[in-house]
Amino acid sequence: MKNENVICIMAKNPQPGRVKCELESCLSRAQAAALARAFLLDTISTALRVPGCDVSIGYWPPESGNDFEDIICLFQNEERNRRVSARAGEIALIPQSGANPGERITSLAARLFEDGAKRILFTCSDNPLIEPIIFKASFELLKKHSAVIGPTFDGGYYVLGLSRPDISVFDSINWNSDGLYRQITEKLNADLINWQELELSYDIDRPAELEQLYFDIDNLRLAGKNLICYHTEKCLANFKK
Secondary structure (H helix, E strand, O other), X not given: OOOOEEEEEEEEOOOXXXXXXXXXXXXXXHHHHHXXXXXXXXXXXXXXXXXXXXXXXXXXXXXXXXXHHHHHHHHHHHOOOHHHHHHHHHOEEEEOOOOOHHHHHHHHHHHHHHOOOOEEEEEEOOOOOOOHHHHHHHHHHOOOOOEEEEEEOOOOEEXXXXXXXXXXXXXXXXXXXXXXXXXXXXXXXXXXXXXXXXXXXXXXXXXHHHHHHHHHHHHHHHOOOOOOOHHXXXXXXXXXX
């Protein structure tokens, strides 16, 4: 490990039938898988543009390592920023292990802290709108706080940052209920953990959020931001064809 800051992307193998089933009401299974792969490529691109940090992918299921190696090769070929593309070879692929998402993150955190990480950001791969400044700000906040968390409109989170290996934020979490963000923050408060909230964002899980994504990409381009969502925009353009 080269750096004390680590971004760990939690990613499910983007194969047809394994991704967000809610989007299959407006997309085919193949299209939903292609979009999930584009989301992952954009998340990788954003993470690699954050200076002074290592990037890893915690992948699921554990037997899909070869597929994720192929995804990194695809990224190297399709990423428009050559300097970012060149960094893709540095990405560490780590299989997730555990019965639920909480156990998987806890296991990954233990491994990364043991390898020398001081600050870890866990992020999902279904929010291609995240900009590097969010990750940069999160690492700065983790210098003074033990945890940071970015809430989503649906009650979940898109970033969870930790600067201590002894924080058990997922103890007693009910993964089959809504309000994951509330459960985690209540646990942080109960354990007297010093934490900071990030700005509100959203995951693209449902057709309404996908429609919002189209508008947000247009606004990014009007603002002159041409790198964010590049792979996702390209994928959506192919759907229109």
